[in-house]
Amino acid sequence: MNIQEYISSGIVESCVLGLAGEAERVEFEQMCALHTEVRAARDAFELSIEQQALAGAVAPPVPLRETILQQLAAETVPETIRSAPVVQMRPIRRSAVPVTMRYVAAAAVILLAGSALLNIYYFNKYRDYNQRYDQLLALQTQLAKNNNAMQTRMSNYEQTIRGLTNPYMARVTMEGKDVPDNGSPDPGSVATVLWDTRTKDVYLMVNNLPMPETGKQYQLWAIVDNQPVDAGMLDMSHGHMMVKMKNIPRAQLFAITLEQQGGSVSPKGPMYVMGKV
Known part of the structure; x- marks a missing residue:
């Protein structure tokens, strides 16, 4: 594009006066940015317009200035505005905190910290005493259980002694060696039946029986x-104490077999001891 032809096309005058379209204005701005000749032509046209405006300006009459100033001086200010008192603004100063208040605040902080420490101390003491109380309570409960167990054991011992000294008790000693054909798994096993000949109550006392395996239980x-x-079934936890079994009106023999836990309707397991009445 010939720059001089572009400038002579009237685009400069149209864009400066605001007569050009949007596309022409955008293109003109780009040309001004790219070409110093176009930019110089724009500046020259703007300067010429300014000079023409100044050359054609009409100065106001000299008396006009004096007239305006006299009118401004003649205007009166309202009385309320002129008589309004002028208030002197002074900065507000905060009074300094008294020294005693500082000491009081410091003492309050110290007391608060001391109170917190005392609370922590007494809380730890309370927790310690609470734990000790729980331990003593558990110990007391255990002692009560042991006492009950001891009383039960003493009662069983007394019952055993009464049974052994009761003249109406028939004593039947059952031994493993008395099992026919040496059929006892433990020939050294011994147990004793005490049979009340009046009430027909049967009591069993284990002298020597091996501890049964899991899932097994002795049956009389x-x-x-x-x-x-x-x-009846034998509970080995009673040890050597006399345990009451079922009432048997009459019998010729007593025997103990090892059965499944809970017992059987008829003997199925091995016989450990046997004794004649």
């Missing part, structure tokens, strides 16, 4: 007319 049988009759 009364042999009546060659038929086994369930006389």
Whole structure:
């Protein structure tokens, strides 16, 4: 594009006077940024317009200034405005905190810290005493249980002694060696049946029986007319104390077999001891 032809096309005058379209104005701004000739032509046209405006300006009459100043001086200020008192603004100063208040605040902080420390101390003491109380309570509970167990054991011992000294008690000693054909798994096993001949109550006392394996339990049988009759299950936790079993009106033999936990209707396990009445 020929720059001089572009300038001579009237685009400069149109853009400066605001007569050009949007596309022409954008293009003109780009040309001004790229070409110093276009920019110089724009500045020259703007300067010429300013000079023409100044050359054609009409100065106001000289008396006009004096007239305006006299009118401003003649205007009166309202009385309320002129008589309004002028208030002197003074900065507000905060009074200094008294020294005693500082000491009081410091003492309050110290007391607060001391109170917090005392609270922590007494809380730890309370927790310690509470733990000791729980331990003593648990110990007391355990002692009560032990006392109950001891009383139960003493009662069983007394019952055993009464049974052994009761003249109406028939004593039947059952031994492993008396099992026919050496059929006892432990020939050294011994147990004693105390049979009250008046009430027909049966008591069993273990002298020597091996501890059964898990899931097994000893069962006492009364042999009546060659038929086994369930006389009760043996709880080994009673040790050597006399334990009451079932009531048996009559019997010729007593025997103990090892059965499944809970017992059987008829003997199925091995016989450990047997004794004749």
